[in-house]
Amino acid sequence: MVSPHILQVALPVPLPIIFDYLAPQAAPDIPEGSRVLVPFGRKKMVGVVVGKTGHSEVPAGRLLAVLDVLDGGEPLLDTKLIELLRWCWMYYKHAPGEVIASALPPALRRAKGSLPGCVLHYSLTGEGAERLKEPAGRAPVQFEMLGALAAGPLSGTLLMGIGSQWRKTLAALMDQGWVESLPAPADRPQISPGPNLKLDQQKAVDPILASRGGFSCHLLDGVTGSGKTEVYLHAIEKVISEGRQALVLVPEIGLTPQLLRRFRSRLGLEPAIIHSGLAAGERLDAWATARSGRAALVVGTRSALFTPMPRLGIIILDEEHDASFKQQDGFRYSARDIAVKRAAELDIPVILGSATPSLESLRNAVEGKYIWHRLRERATDAPLPAWRVLDMRQQSTFHGLSAIALEAIGEALEKGEQVMVFLNRRGYAPVLMCQQCGWHGSCERCDAHLTWHRSMGRLCCHHCGAQKPAPLLCPECRADALTGAGEGTQQLEEALEKRFPRFPVLRFDRDRTSRKGVMEQQLEQVRKGDPCLLVGTQMLAKGHHFPAVTLVVIVNIDQALYSADYRALERMGQMIQQVAGRAGRMEKTGTVILQTLHPDHAALELLLSQGYEVYARWLLQERQLAGLPPAGYQALLRAEAHDRSLAENFLDDAARAFPPGETRVYGPMPAIMERISGRSRMYLVVQGASRSALHRQVDHWLPGLRKLPSARKVRWAIDIDPQEL
Ligand code: ADP
Ligand code: ZN
Ligand code: ZN
Numbered sequence: 132m133v134s135p136h137i138l139q140v141a142l143p144v145p146l147p148i149i150f151d152y153l154a155p156q157a158a159p160d161i162p163e164g165s166r167v168l169v170p171f172g173r174k175k176m177v178g179v180v181v182g183k184t185g186h187s188e189v190p191a192g193r194l195l196a197v198l199d200v201l202d203g204g205e206p207l208l209d210t211k212l213i214e215l216l217r218w219c220w221m222y223y224k225h226a227p228g229e230v231i232a233s234a235l236p237p238a239l240r241r242a243k244g245s246l247p248g249c250v251l252h253y254s255l256t257g258e259g260a261e262r263l264k265e266p267a268g269r270a271p272v273q274f275e276m277l278g279a280l281a282a283g284p285l286s287g288t289l290l291m292g293i294g295s296q297w298r299k300t301l302a303a304l305m306d307q308g309w310v311e312s313l314p315a316p317a318d319r320p321q322i323s324p325g326p327n328l329k330l331d332q333q334k335a336v337d338p339i340l341a342s343r344g345g346f347s348c349h350l351l352d353g354v355t356g357s358g359k360t361e362v363y364l365h366a367i368e369k370v371i372s373e374g375r376q377a378l379v380l381v382p383e384i385g386l387t388p389q390l391l392r393r394f395r396s397r398l399g400l401e402p403a404i405i406h407s408g409l410a411a412g413e414r415l416d417a418w419a420t421a422r423s424g425r426a427a428l429v430v431g432t433r434s435a436l437f438t439p440m441p442r443l444g445i446i447i448l449d450e451e452h453d454a455s456f457k458q459q460d461g462f463r464y465s466a467r468d469i470a471v472k473r474a475a476e477l478d479i480p481v482i483l484g485s486a487t488p489s490l491e492s493l494r495n496a497v498e499g500k501y502i503w504h505r506l507r508e509r510a511t512d513a514p515l516p517a518w519r520v521l522d523m524r525q526q527s528t529f530h531g532l533s534a535i536a537l538e539a540i541g542e543a544l545e546k547g548e549q550v551m552v553f554l555n556r557r558g559y560a561p562v563l564m565c566q567q568c569g570w571h572g573s574c575e576r577c578d579a580h581l582t583w584h585r586s587m588g589r590l591c592c593h594h595c596g597a598q599k600p601a602p603l604l605c606p607e608c609r610a611d612a613l614t615g616a617g618e619g620t621q622q623l624e625e626a627l628e629k630r631f632p633r634f635p636v637l638r639f640d641r642d643r644t645s646r647k648g649v650m651e652q653q654l655e656q657v658r659k660g661d662p663c664l665l666v667g668t669q670m671l672a673k674g675h676h677f678p679a680v681t682l683v684v685i686v687n688i689d690q691a692l693y694s695a696d697y698r699a700l701e702r703m704g705q706m707i708q709q710v711a712g713r714a715g716r717m718e719k720t721g722t723v724i725l726q727t728l729h730p731d732h733a734a735l736e737l738l739l740s741q742g743y744e745v746y747a748r749w750l751l752q753e754r755q756l757a758g759l760p761p762a763g764y765q766a767l768l769r770a771e772a773h774d775r776s777l778a779e780n781f782l783d784d785a786a787r788a789f790p791p792g793e794t795r796v797y798g799p800m801p802a803i804m805e806r807i808s809g810r811s812r813m814y815l816v817v818q819g820a821s822r823s824a825l826h827r828q829v830d831h832w833l834p835g836l837r838k839l840p841s842a843r844k845v846r847w848a849i850d851i852d853p854q855e856l
Contacts, residue, residue, distance in 0.1 A: 560615025
């Protein structure tokens with residue numbers, strides 16, 4: 132028998148290929164998951180071994196050998212994870228090397244990067260403790276760091292906030308012999324008890340805990356404030372106290388400071404945090420602690436899903452309906468779906484939590500594939516908010532706000548309460564236009580208006596990022612007649628400041644909170660509970676608890692009612708429900724005012740009178756009738772080119788080449804927003820009632836597409852289970 136000495140290596144190139152290399156003679160036994168350095172063309176590249184074989188398609192004489200085995204031959208990814216990633220590249224039909232790369236922190240995608248040695252903790256020496264007894268003297272920052280260490284050893288991450296140069300400060304303290312470093316121990320959680328669970332929370336926790344021996348998927352469907360986080364905490368507590376690890380995925384780390392604080396204080400540990408906003412070194416450290424098993428709890432965004440965790444005991448996805456769990460470019464995967472897959476392969480439970488479950492998860496719950504836990508009351512006994520729909524037809528408005536809404540805002544503020552005004556549009560005005568000739572600012576590269584950011588004096592495209600100075604006179608007719616049409620959050624902020632000068636107005640949108648610390652600072656001010664106005668985009672609808680907010684005004688959601696995207700109504704329902712969920716968290720009843728030009732729209736009426744679940748089930752029925760996901764299955768073949776006809780030609784060729792079977796192909800059609808950054812975007816929809824038939828046909832289809840001459844003139848990609856049209 133020939134021994135399998137040929138290594139199958141995944142390389143980070145956009146090709147649907149795994150490459151064969153000869154194992155080095157000195158070390159023929161390289162395990163799966165190891166990083167290797169290989170020759171590739173004229174370059175060297177880092178790849179990951181994903182298998183072995185005794186036979187290669189490449190003639191023996193032309194097989195190249197691995198140049199080097201990295202990380203001392205220690206495999207970085209375990210076999211289970213490689214298996215999961217293999218499933219991913221087959222299912223999503225994406226280049227294996229790029230799929231594998233997504234499981235490595237960026238620092239390890241290069242040959243230079245290496246697995247950090249042992250993570251260090253820093254602790255006070257006896258002399259350091261003596262030094263602390265003296266006055267701070269001339270090195271207050273050093274003294275502060277010593278003080279921080281007095282309570283016990285800390286990791287570098289926790290020292291980071293001290294002074295502006297914590298590494299230097301730390302080095303100085305170590306030079307003096309006041310601080311020493313030790314290998315970091317595994318997390319030893321110190322759990323503090325939480326509140327006694329309510330009956331429906333207990334009814335969720337019990338079966339989740341009972342299911343620890345194997346795979347099960349739990350849909351934790353609970354309105355905001357119903358105590359879902361408390362359920363997560365109980366599950367995590369149990370899992371980590373047994374020495375296993377927990378993985379929590381959230382939509383956006385920046386929006387979860389409150390959640391992290393709760394994890395820290397209740398579990399008595401520092402979660403390893405993984406997201407794409409981290410510096411390479413920080414991300415590598417967090418990844419390595421998770422991989423070594425020392426981190427009991429890992430919290431991260433979508434990409435943290437692939438973190439190797441040797442003792443993973445539970446996966447939790449918070450806000451599972453959130454669109455950010457689907458990656459929209461490159462390797463277009465659904466972190467939600469893969470989380471369920473990963474749990475199934477590891478035989479562990481997974482919890483999907485949301486106040487507004489996605490139709491996908493709801494359907495699985497209705498069909499009994501997921502265990503459905505409903506929390507319908509608020510854990511604090513706060514009543515659910517009351518709705519008020521304002522018919523905006525023939526209403527005069529003040530910067531988009533009706534007189535009734537303004538009056539209600541004034542009343543709430545006067546009573547010492549907080550008010551939230553929600554508008555999903557940042558900037559000052561969505562359009563700058565000329566009242567004389569009708570000119571309006573539009574992006575040259577996208578099918579979009581330029582948003583007027585008045586304070587910066589600029590026109591910005593929210594799709595491609597293009598910016599230019601806002602003209603003072605009309606570029607077309609030179610009239611001094613430019614004015615903003617419609618409202619953005621900046622305009623609301625300004626208008627509300629004018630109207631309610633005695634109350635602070637805090638704006639929450641990407642423009643405002645991109646500056647470091649602003650988010651935290653504003654949240655802190657809201658937490659104090661004094662009357663104020665919060666103005667913001669969907670950022671306000673995510674994750675936060677605003678107990679003193681008693682009134683929510685939703686300025687305008689009308690675009691969603693008549694969108695060409697069949698998911699628009701689902702998203703609208705989720706957004707309205709999520710925004711409303713922020714109101715009246717304490718003992719006070721909240722009110723939600725919704726301004727619309729379509730107060731009689733059937734969908735809106737159903738949502739407001741029957742609530743999200745009934746609404747979502749109705750949407751599900753509609754999808755069923757149309758054979759649309761999740762009742763049917765879809766893939767998109769996306770193509771883009773500067774010249775629309777090139778994209779169209781390729782898609783026409785592709786449609787003709789689609790293999791016969793029960794899955795059908797429709798199109799080509801333009802994307803809802805056809806032009807972005809100067810490129811025309813078009814797609815074919817592949818749709819059918821059977822997932823396996825769809826995959827079979829698409830698998831037959833793709834190899835031929837790569838050979839089409841028209842394919843070379845476009846950028847194209849396949850998107851399985853697409854979320855955006
Ligand atoms: P969700 O995650 O569903 O929004 P949380 O778990 O954050 O809900 O709970 C909302 C509020 O209710 C929090 O302040 C939390 O501390 C409190 N809470 C949760 N469960 C209970 C309980 N069983 N008893 C008392 N208070 C609770
Ligand atoms: Zn003009
Ligand atoms: Zn643009």
